[in-house]
Amino acid sequence: MLQKIRAFVIENYLFGEEGKLGNDDSFLETGIIDSTGVLELVRFLEATFAIKVSDEELIPDNLDSINKIVAFLHAKLPPQQPR
Numbered sequence: 001m002l003q004k005i006r007a008f009v010i011e012n013y014l015f016g017e018e019g020k021l022g023n024d025d026s027f028l029e030t031g032i033i034d035s036t037g038v039l040e041l042v043r044f045l046e047a048t049f050a051i052k053v054s055d056e057e058l059i060p061d062n063l064d065s066i067n068k069i070v071a072f073l074h075a076k077l078p079p080q081q082p083r
Helices: 002-013 035-049 066-076
Strands: none
Touching: 002 035, 002 066, 035 066
């Protein structure tokens, strides 16, 4: 799961330039993802992990770093679904 998310961020927002992207780096503070990018990220998460992200869940605590996304998905996914 972490590797899929990391690969998506690197490919779509850093254009393949991994640089020093840490799993806890804030996307907003570092300027990696803007508000439009968040919507693209949500579409990716919904399609890849078969979840639905509600408007109330579109907050930095859920989507502002790779590790925050992983924790968010662990809370959303049923225990039997592969991660």
